[in-house]
Amino acid sequence: MKLQRMNRRALALGALAVSGALALTACGSDETGGNGNGGGSSNAAPSNVKCDDASGQVLADGSSAQKNAVDAWVKQFSAACKVEINYKAGGSGAGVTAFTQGQVPWAGSDSALKPEEVAASKKICKGGQGIDLPMVGGPIAVGYNVPGVDNLVLDAPTIAKIFDSKITNWNDPAIAKLNPDAKLPNLKIQAFHRSDESGTTDNFTKYLIATAKKDFPYEGGKAWQAKGGQSAPQSSGVAAQVKQTSGAIGYFELSYAKDGIKTVAIDTGAGKPVEATVDNATKAIADAKIVGTGKDLSLDLNYATKAEGAYPMVLVTYEIVCDKGNKADTLPAVKAFLRYAASEDGQKVLAENDYAPMPDDIIAKVRTTVESLS
Amino acid sequence: MDTTQIADAPPPAQPSAPEQKRAARGATRPGDRIFLGLSRGSGILLLVIMAAIAGFLTYRAVLAISEDDGNFLTTFEWNTGVNPPVFGIAVLAYGTIVSSVIAMIIAVPISVAIALFLTHYAPRRLRGPIAYVIDLLAAVPSIVYGLWGALVLVPHMSGLFGWLNDYLGWTGIFSWQGGAARSMLTVGILLAIMILPIITNVSREVFRQVPQMHEEAALALGATRWEVIRMAVIPFGRSGVISASMLGLGRALGETMAVATVLSPDFLIHTSLLDPGGGTFAQNIASKFSEATEFGRDALIASGLVLFVITLLVNGAARAIIARRKEYSGANA
Numbered sequence: 001m002k003l004q005r006m007n008r009r010a011l012a013l014g015a016l017a018v019s020g021a022l023a024l025t026a027c028g029s030d031e032t033g034g035n036g037n038g039g040g041s042s043n044a045a046p047s048n049v050k051c052d053d054a055s056g057q058v059l060a061d062g063s064s065a066q067k068n069a070v071d072a073w074v075k076q077f078s079a080a081c082k083v084e085i086n087y088k089a090g091g092s093g094a095g096v097t098a099f100t101q102g103q104v105p106w107a108g109s110d111s112a113l114k115p116e117e118v119a120a121s122k123k124i125c126k127g128g129q130g131i132d133l134p135m136v137g138g139p140i141a142v143g144y145n146v147p148g149v150d151n152l153v154l155d156a157p158t159i160a161k162i163f164d165s166k167i168t169n170w171n172d173p174a175i176a177k178l179n180p181d182a183k184l185p186n187l188k189i190q191a192f193h194r195s196d197e198s199g200t201t202d203n204f205t206k207y208l209i210a211t212a213k214k215d216f217p218y219e220g221g222k223a224w225q226a227k228g229g230q231s232a233p234q235s236s237g238v239a240a241q242v243k244q245t246s247g248a249i250g251y252f253e254l255s256y257a258k259d260g261i262k263t264v265a266i267d268t269g270a271g272k273p274v275e276a277t278v279d280n281a282t283k284a285i286a287d288a289k290i291v292g293t294g295k296d297l298s299l300d301l302n303y304a305t306k307a308e309g310a311y312p313m314v315l316v317t318y319e320i321v322c323d324k325g326n327k328a329d330t331l332p333a334v335k336a337f338l339r340y341a342a343s344e345d346g347q348k349v350l351a352e353n354d355y356a357p358m359p360d361d362i363i364a365k366v367r368t369t370v371e372s373l374s
Numbered sequence: 375m376d377t378t379q380i381a382d383a384p385p386p387a388q389p390s391a392p393e394q395k396r397a398a399r400g401a402t403r404p405g406d407r408i409f410l411g412l413s414r415g416s417g418i419l420l421l422v423i424m425a426a427i428a429g430f431l432t433y434r435a436v437l438a439i440s441e442d443d444g445n446f447l448t449t450f451e452w453n454t455g456v457n458p459p460v461f462g463i464a465v466l467a468y469g470t471i472v473s474s475v476i477a478m479i480i481a482v483p484i485s486v487a488i489a490l491f492l493t494h495y496a497p498r499r500l501r502g503p504i505a506y507v508i509d510l511l512a513a514v515p516s517i518v519y520g521l522w523g524a525l526v527l528v529p530h531m532s533g534l535f536g537w538l539n540d541y542l543g544w545t546g547i548f549s550w551q552g553g554a555a556r557s558m559l560t561v562g563i564l565l566a567i568m569i570l571p572i573i574t575n576v577s578r579e580v581f582r583q584v585p586q587m588h589e590e591a592a593l594a595l596g597a598t599r600w601e602v603i604r605m606a607v608i609p610f611g612r613s614g615v616i617s618a619s620m621l622g623l624g625r626a627l628g629e630t631m632a633v634a635t636v637l638s639p640d641f642l643i644h645t646s647l648l649d650p651g652g653g654t655f656a657q658n659i660a661s662k663f664s665e666a667t668e669f670g671r672d673a674l675i676a677s678g679l680v681l682f683v684i685t686l687l688v689n690g691a692a693r694a695i696i697a698r699r700k701e702y703s704g705a706n707a
Contacts, residue, residue, distance in 0.1 A: 190553055197664075223662070230638040230651075231640060
């Protein structure tokens with residue numbers, strides 16, 4: 001009896017200590033969080049998020065290209081709303097499959113839904129269908145590792161020939177012509193592509209096919225088709241190979257072009273060669289046409305753009321949801337999240353993470369569409 | 375891999391006549407009947423599982439292959455996203471077999487040598503620690519081997535590749551263009567390191583079972599230690615070593631992540647083992663699966679079926695070899 005009482009007292013004391021500590025640390029972390037983000041846009045973000053009656057847990061799956069963007073959004077969003085969002089980044093294909101099978105209310109994809117996928121989505125979206133909302137842009141950087149060469153400029157036909165093993169040495173006249181000032185070494189070119197299927201490959205080859213069809217006579221798609229060259233898995237793998245191999249060149253998302261990997265500026269026919277930056281990518285996306293019908297906002301990018309400062313080698317990832325007939329238990333949370341992602345703050349978070357925000361007139365249409373989801 | 379059964383199966387003991395009688399009488403008791411039922415049930419369950427796997431693979435494979443625009447066995451391409459889809463397993467089959475054969479050529483002699491050293495030459499104090507370290511090697515996850523291979527092995531292979539190119543480049547098999555060493559030979563070497571522990575461990579167990587009498591008899595006839603090994607130990611252990619090698623081969627054939635990390639895959643067959651390129655079944659499935667469509671997955675499953683068949687053939691061949699050698703080995707002495 002006595003022992004029991006003592007135990008209980010000890011328990012109560014322990015609980016008090018624990019909760020006290022929790023309260024203290026909660027205060028502490030709040031403060032440091034505030035200080036850390038002081039002045040930044042992220043500090044203001046949570047207050048701008050409209051949660052409505054969103055709550056619960058949302059599972060999503062899809063493109064790994066936008067994984068870092070979604071993570072950054074989720075961090076801000078769940079600080080404001082009581083919603084747990086779990087984005088699995090299992091790949092665009094897996095995401096679309098999960099969506100059309102009704103496992104997730106929202107999926108991410110590097111390419112717009114195909115007609116047969118839209119047809120499949122009608123079973124899930126009662127009275128509606130799956131639609132594409134362009135939300136994240138990403139410049140695809142062409143990184144290179146050539147000793148002594150710093151500001152490499154290439155144009156689409158040359159890039160196509162390099163990746164199709166038609167140009168095999170760095171001192172090739174075609175490269176020299178584009179870089180009259182550079183001291184190009186006599187070094188074998190080692191072109192790296194992705195060994196896995198990937199939306200990055202799809203968009204990179206789409207660009208080459210649109211701008212240099214003669215030098216890149218392939219159909220395109222998620223799997224690399226040109227013969228020759230070397231390969232590595234994932235953007236991180238290609239970037240790592242470019243970094244450690246002398247004479248290497250490879251393509252990957254801009255966010256992987258860190259740690260001293262130099263990127264190619266593209267001669268698009270505009271006045272000056274265009275660097276791979278998020279701003280320049282947004283400028284190129286602004287040249288795109290919306291080709292989706294109804295509420296679908298899938299884009300047709302203008303790869304051949306010659307606009308000043310428009311970096312044309314971009315990929316756009318879509319968020320895929322039902323326009324009508326979303327499940328009642330997840331709709332408020334998905335809607336609130338997408339509203340935040342499309343908001344000014346949400347798009348600003350993108351640029352901080354090496355993604356390209358959507359141009360104003362496109363994102364305005366996305367916002368209207370998000371509001372109309374039901 | 376079901377190769378385990380080869381190594382684990384003890385030689386069927388011939389029950390003597392009185393034992394047989396006892397067993398026959400005992401079968402009527404409830405305990406024996408339950409045990410009989412359990413073991414028979416397990417045996418049947420195994421068959422059902424294997425049949426289910428084979429059935430699933432075959433069904434999905436047929437779906438994919440019937441749509442294939444190329445020849446499934448000879449096409450040098452893997453493109454399931456286009457219409458019509460084109461894919462073939464020629465490069466994968468070649469790569470899987472070549473990388474595994476390289477691994478076997480390197481790993482088997484080294485493993486047997488380690489096993490002989492541990493059982494016949496090493497000082498008693500060293501045996502435990504060395505065996506322990508080899509066991510640890512088997513416990514390293516394959517992705518760690520892959521990372522080590524990509525970050526340490528590949529950069530350090532250039533020297534060896536240059537040497538091979540200088541002296542053996544004329545064969546064509548060892549010519550090198552100077553690319554990163556992400557080639558079949560590097561993969562084979564990595565696989566050899568990965569399958570080393572399993573072959574070593576099983577071989578060591580087998581060599582340890584050599585009847586003391588055989589060795590002592592050989593010594594009594596004036597044999598040196600090497601002659602004892604050559605005349606008594608190796609003939610006795612031969613079928614065991616073959617079993618151990620098949621276990622290793624099974625692992626090499628199916629290895630996925632390490633190959634996917636180290637190899638620079640493409641869909642060409644390169645005559646040179648040093649040129650980056652090629653691919654294996656498991657590596658191809660791992661790298662294509664996440665972005666594949668429903669149809670793409672079926673195609674990958676079709677390639678998995680081929681690996682399944684190759685593995686069955688290898689196991690069958692191993693069993694045949696062991697069965698043929700059984701009478702010569704000391705196992706029945």
